[in-house]
Amino acid sequence: EMQLVESGGGLVQPGGSLRLSCAASGFTFSSYEMNWVRQAPGKGLEWVSDIRGSGSGTFYADSVKGRFTISRDNAKNSLYLQMNSLRAEDTAVYYCARAAIVALGTGPFDIWGQGTVVTVSS
């Protein structure tokens, strides 16, 4: 069964840091682009970041650029999100999501984890 499991969420003070992890299983992890998507309480979905299968290319939403870093370890079938300089508005459920392989561009997100909650508050 193809599965993504996030971990690492928690309560952090403004200005603090947190590292999220996403463990993948049931598919060839290195073949797929991976993404982080977040959802603030009672709000819609916001794409955060993307990383190519090889790890060679990364993309970020303007709201997190310069503060968050996406990375992956294909040997460990794991995806990460290092979050620094956290703000109250970063409070959300963070999902990792697999992008389907398509002919052009980044594919739709066909597998999602269950999410991990990040709360930024003093």
Added chain:
Amino acid sequence: EIVLTQSPATLSLSPGESATLSCRASQSVDSYLAWYQQKPGQAPRLLIYDASNRATGIPARFSGSGSGTDFTLTISSPEPEDFALYYCQQRREWPITFGQGTRLEIK
């Protein structure tokens, strides 16, 4: 960035009525549009990709249409489990963006 506007915000249906959800893009996304369903406390689930292709395991009562800037998700005679939140998403260009969502509720 490409802004996706979904309408209506909430759609109330009586049993047996078909649902038509709209997603309009601020500029052309060609056919690079997907639809997701989200139930309370759950992760989103991919329903439709590239405007009109059903994802694996999605029932035939879900269909998508459109291209360019105007897209529609149709749910024919929704089942009780279909009453949920629906989001559209474009992958035409960075940043990837989502619509604000349409809530489908039972009247």
